Amino acid sequence: MGNLSPLRSSKKAAVACNNCSLSELCLPRGLTQEELNRLEAAIEKTIKITKKDYLYRRDDAHQAIYAVKSGAIKTCLSTSDGEEQILGFYLPGDLIGFDALAHNHHTCDAQALEDTLVCELKMDAFQDLCGSLASLRLGMMRQVGIEIEREHHMLLTLGQMRTEERLATFLIGISERNQARGFSRKEFYLPMARHDLANYLGMAVETLSRMFSRLQEDNIITVRHRLIDILDMDKLKELAHYNCRNT
């Protein structure tokens, strides 16, 4: 468990959206220079979250939307009987914090999987901006829409697929997200522990481990702990029914 009150070091963002390599994935996409300047003025600071600390917890007031700059964050629903469901993994360029839109307080926990930097966009400043910047409203809606689509796809994964298919689908997704960020689409590090990934994919850790082993035996990937190398993307997509589920 991380600290309940994580120490956060913060300062004005060192990297402006302008110079941020992630801006094409993030909220700024499609904004003009002038609009971007106004958005940036509303971005308070960059927050550093140490591995295992929380960006926010359930019931925290909805103070801001965050953009991941580096590192990785998981969101997760916890129940009082000790069960939990991982809701998503957030990588650089992803926006996080929409779980609080309905009730003005967060409805899940957001925890850093590794040391992580996020930009903070305060809700009050954001609300003001939305009044005058139609493009920002659209950008926000687009981001919320992406979140909804992601969750729809996850419902399909949990509702219809068997374990091997789920893992294949997940690996392809991570691969594509890495590619969009300019990293290798065939070789990468998973930021999360087996425990978290198994939970996210709705299976036991042991089952997940077996599926990794099976993919390796079939020469589709190599696994060395969290380091994944996709050897045969076509076969992987076949297992994931990739072409069926995306057309």
Add this chain to the structure above:
Amino acid sequence: MGNLSPLRSSKKAAVACNNCSLSELCLPRGLTQEELNRLEAAIEKTIKITKKDYLYRRDDAHQAIYAVKSGAIKTCLSTSDGEEQILGFYLPGDLIGFDALAHNHHTCDAQALEDTLVCELKMDAFQDLCGSLASLRLGMMRQVGIEIEREHHMLLTLGQMRTEERLATFLIGISERNQARGFSRKEFYLPMARHDLANYLGMAVETLSRMFSRLQEDNIITVRHRLIDILDMDKLKELAHYNCRNT
């Protein structure tokens, strides 16, 4: 399968938001009278969708957000290999259409489970309104947030629960939604077929049927086809781990 191009009869809404019994569940919640008037002016018409026809289909342009006035709608992802995943059931007072926020076209199908009436709020009129009505922006965000929370809860259901627990959770949810709409929370009609419900809950139809039977044997509910009577809400909540998962 319904028609690909359903016939829609439409007219200006017969019931204004003011007089609509659902306004407390719907977008108008929290708006002042003047704001409400402006919103209403943007509501184009009431659309009638015949059972099995589609309100919209995947890839349709995002023309509007819809509010269900009566009837019921399911949303559903279809894959080219013939599988599908039901994403949600929408009852009177619910807003539908957020799946298109990211890409300006719909990413799932929305089909009427019975003859259904919806209000149509055109996106362009809505975008204009959002510029000047901060309260409407907030209302929209709240509705989107509700959708996200609903999906989070569904991920928990599919990821962590076993079949009986899923059904119990679903029945409690329907019961609460009925109650919020002024209907009985213990006796109600399910608008969807077993096939759809089983798909939604990520199990085989036969398993769902067995779970219904088991709940009936244990005198927790009575089932007569789609008519459900909850005899013992406490036991049902116990099965659903209701208190664990909602605190």
Add this chain to the structure above:
DNA sequence: CGTTGGATTGATATCTGTCAAGCCCGGTGG
């Protein structure tokens, strides 16, 4: 009143979870 599609029930196969043991790697301290 027969047809048809949905729903239930039964028998069986399969997948996945559970329990248990062992492995591997990184960290720690002697």
Add this chain to the structure above:
DNA sequence: CCACCGGGCTTGACAGATATCAATCCAACG
């Protein structure tokens, strides 16, 4: 430098839940 943990991960054996296949059953409807 090496031995010794400890936690995360993997593997194996087994049990149990759920899917699948098949056979009714039932209700709505023409």
